[in-house]
Amino acid sequence: MTAHAVLRSNAESTLIKQFEAQGELARSPQRAAAFKRFAERGLPTRRVESWHYTDLRAAMADAAPLAPAPDRTAIETVGRAVKERKKLGAARLVLINGRLIEGLSDSLPAGAAVVSRDGQPLAVDDPMVALAEAMSRADCVVEVSDGAEIDEPIEILHIASGDGALSLYSRMEIVVGAGARASFVETFSGAGPAVQRHALATLTLAEGARLKHAVVVEDRVELHLESQIVDLEAGAELNAFALVSGGTLSRRQLFVRMLGDKAKIALGGLALLDGSRRADTTLQVVHSAPGGTSREFYRAIVDDEAAGTFQGKVIVENGAQKTDGAMKSQAILLSPRAQMNAKPELEIFADDVVCGHGATIGSLDPEQIFYLRTRGVPKDEAEAMLLEAFGGEAIERVEDEALAGALRASFRAWLASRGDRPTEGRA
Amino acid sequence: MLEVKNLSVSVHGQPILGGLNLSVKAGELAAIMGPNGSGKSTLAYVIAGKPDYEVTSGEIWLDGENLLELEPDERARKGVFLAFQYPIEIPGVATMTFLKAALNAQRRSRGEGDLTTPDFMRRVREASKALKIDMEMLRRPLNVGFSGGEKKRLEVLQMTLIQPRLAVLDETDSGLDIDALRVVADGVNALRDPSRGFLIITHYQRLLDHITPDTVHVMANGRIVATGGPELAVELERNGYSAYAAETV
Numbered sequence: 001m002t003a004h005a006v007l008r009s010n011a012e013s014t015l016i017k018q019f020e021a022q023g024e025l026a027r028s029p030q031r032a033a034a035f036k037r038f039a040e041r042g043l044p045t046r047r048v049e050s051w052h053y054t055d056l057r058a059a060m061a062d063a064a065p066l067a068p069a070p071d072r073t074a075i076e077t078v079g080r081a082v083k084e085r086k087k088l089g090a091a092r093l094v095l096i097n098g099r100l101i102e103g104l105s106d107s108l109p110a111g112a113a114v115v116s117r118d119g120q121p122l123a124v125d126d127p128m129v130a131l132a133e134a135m136s137r138a139d140c141v142v143e144v145s146d147g148a149e150i151d152e153p154i155e156i157l158h159i160a161s162g163d164g165a166l167s168l169y170s171r172m173e174i175v176v177g178a179g180a181r182a183s184f185v186e187t188f189s190g191a192g193p194a195v196q197r198h199a200l201a202t203l204t205l206a207e208g209a210r211l212k213h214a215v216v217v218e219d220r221v222e223l224h225l226e227s228q229i230v231d232l233e234a235g236a237e238l239n240a241f242a243l244v245s246g247g248t249l250s251r252r253q254l255f256v257r258m259l260g261d262k263a264k265i266a267l268g269g270l271a272l273l274d275g276s277r278r279a280d281t282t283l284q285v286v287h288s289a290p291g292g293t294s295r296e297f298y299r300a301i302v303d304d305e306a307a308g309t310f311q312g313k314v315i316v317e318n319g320a321q322k323t324d325g326a327m328k329s330q331a332i333l334l335s336p337r338a339q340m341n342a343k344p345e346l347e348i349f350a351d352d353v354v355c356g357h358g359a360t361i362g363s364l365d366p367e368q369i370f371y372l373r374t375r376g377v378p379k380d381e382a383e384a385m386l387l388e389a390f391g392g393e394a395i396e397r398v399e400d401e402a403l404a405g406a407l408r409a410s411f412r413a414w415l416a417s418r419g420d421r422p423t424e425g426r427a
Numbered sequence: 428m429l430e431v432k433n434l435s436v437s438v439h440g441q442p443i444l445g446g447l448n449l450s451v452k453a454g455e456l457a458a459i460m461g462p463n464g465s466g467k468s469t470l471a472y473v474i475a476g477k478p479d480y481e482v483t484s485g486e487i488w489l490d491g492e493n494l495l496e497l498e499p500d501e502r503a504r505k506g507v508f509l510a511f512q513y514p515i516e517i518p519g520v521a522t523m524t525f526l527k528a529a530l531n532a533q534r535r536s537r538g539e540g541d542l543t544t545p546d547f548m549r550r551v552r553e554a555s556k557a558l559k560i561d562m563e564m565l566r567r568p569l570n571v572g573f574s575g576g577e578k579k580r581l582e583v584l585q586m587t588l589i590q591p592r593l594a595v596l597d598e599t600d601s602g603l604d605i606d607a608l609r610v611v612a613d614g615v616n617a618l619r620d621p622s623r624g625f626l627i628i629t630h631y632q633r634l635l636d637h638i639t640p641d642t643v644h645v646m647a648n649g650r651i652v653a654t655g656g657p658e659l660a661v662e663l664e665r666n667g668y669s670a671y672a673a674e675t676v
């Protein structure tokens with residue numbers, strides 16, 4: 001027997017079969033190496049520290065069949081739906097089941113281009129990153145050339161097509177050249193409740209590059225597993241945000257390395273959780289060079305029996321002097337059975353740094369609700385106002401009016417649907 | 428219009444009001460004065476419907492409506508307005524957004540449509556001018572970082588826009604310098620109307636130098652212990668509350 005025999009779960013056995021059935025693709029040395037890294041570790045369990053609150057091996061009863069490449073009918077159907085969607089920016093790329101569909105995509109503005117090559121091999125030590133690297137069929141690489149200044153966002157739509165249980169794998173690589181400026185928004189949409197989605201994105205910022213990046217997870221996908229791998233060279237600046245309002249179980253993991261001097265990151269997110277949904281944001285930020293600034297600001301609204309997780313680890317390596325780091329995670333629980341796990345961590349090996357973190361978990365302030373009600377505002381509306389304010393403060397850090405506006409609209413739609421949803425004690 | 432009958436209230440099991448009787452007629456401005464801890468603010472909160480205040484006996488009627496059966500926002504839409512002693516800060520909610528939500532909630536309950544933005548802005552601008560409120564302040568989050576005077580003027584602005592049937596002012600004079608006190612008093616006086624009742628809760632007489640009450644009630648140990656005209660406030664300022672506080676012990 002092969003080394004794979006040590007793996008036991010159904011999902012793991014299925015994944016091995018699925019990889020081996022890929023033939024030529026599976027024989028590419030990079031993918032084979034990546035799959036080997038996955039197979040050695042298997043699906044993470046709660047015994048893996050960074051996966052402590054999301055026991056994926058237990059949650060994934062089996063791996064769903066691989067989604068097929070979309071046929072003509074599927075492309076036409078998606079094409080019609082995409083046409084109805086309001087465009088967020090200058091140009092849109094459409095991926096169906098992880099494959100870029102050129103016929104539905106715009107040509108990119110001057111200075112940006114889709115490049116036909118595989119993504120770079122990844123050195124991140126995480127089994128799900130390795131699995132996505134091994135299984136993704138068609139990498140989508142976008143390069144922004146040195147010095148290019150692209151004002152309007154480039155929208156990347158990840159659309160799921162097909163019925164029933166499906167596994168989707170996608171891999172994006174965004175490379176921003178020296179001194180260039182660009183913004184991207186990736187939206188995950190269209191997946192039904194039996195879809196397992198594995199999304200991998202690498203964001204590479206050359207010296208002095210500035211990137212704004214937003215992610216929206218809005219569909220009813222069963223499993224959303226997303227890894228973002230970020231490298232910043234000297235003076236590069238990244239502002240990255242995620243709005244998660246969909247997914248039965250979602251896990252976003254960010255691996256950020258600040259490799260050059262005086263790089264700056266602002267990471268943020270807003271998770272909106274109801275029913276028995278689970279959302280996990282786990283990030284690791286490594287300051288490897290001096291003078292870096294990192295800000296993390298995550299908020300969650302958790303209702304019903306839902307559960308949120310935030311794990312943030314900031315590592316300041318020896319030599320990364322004058323690092324300025326601040327991490328904050330805040331959650332509002334709307335029901336006695338809602339749950340939030342917050343685990344901020346700092347590991348500091350340099351002596352001249354300013355780093356801090358804070359986490360708060362609470363409920364809506366009854367004094368604020370009472371004040372609004374004494375002015376005639378009904379209770380539901382008062383709660384919605386306070387929630388909108390709480391989430392709005394996370395969204396406003398996106399610092400791009402077009403993006404923030406679109407995020408706010410999605411957030412309001414979630415709040416409105418909350419009012420329509422029957423909850424306990426309310427028929 | 429307001430009838431408080433034999434009202435007893437406990438907070439976390441602690442009796443605060445014990446058999447309080449009070450009435451305010453349409454067009455009347457009644458002042459309630461009393462030492463700290465006499466239950467003045469509790470009375471204001473119970474009229475507005477604050478949760479956690481347990482009414483153990485008694486009734487509160489406004490225009491023939493039993494207020495104790497109504498939620499705080501329903502009471503507000505029936506015409507009750509409470510100007511808070513310590514207005515609440517709400518980060519992330521622009522003051523203007525809040526004002527619009529409040530006004531429209533009141534209008535909807537009367538079967539009126541929402542105000543158009545120009546109409547709303549015109550009303551706010553007019554009312555703000557008289558209260559010396561800078562429009563810039565209204566773009567900031569509600570009460571966040573406002574000075575004591577700004578918060579109190581904003582309470583009076585809300586009252587002016589909402590035009591309540593019964594206005595309860597809880598220590599609106601506290602924390603105000605003399606100029607701000609005059610602005611706030613002018614705002615209250617401008618709203619005096621034969622159809623409107625006021626209940627003005629204050630510890631000191633100085634607010635009543637600018638707002639002449641029709642009636643003055645003295646409150647001690649959770650009850651009204653004396654009632655008179657404006658001259659009673661002057662007497663209290665001279666002699667203090669000791670005579671009244673002692674009487675009920």
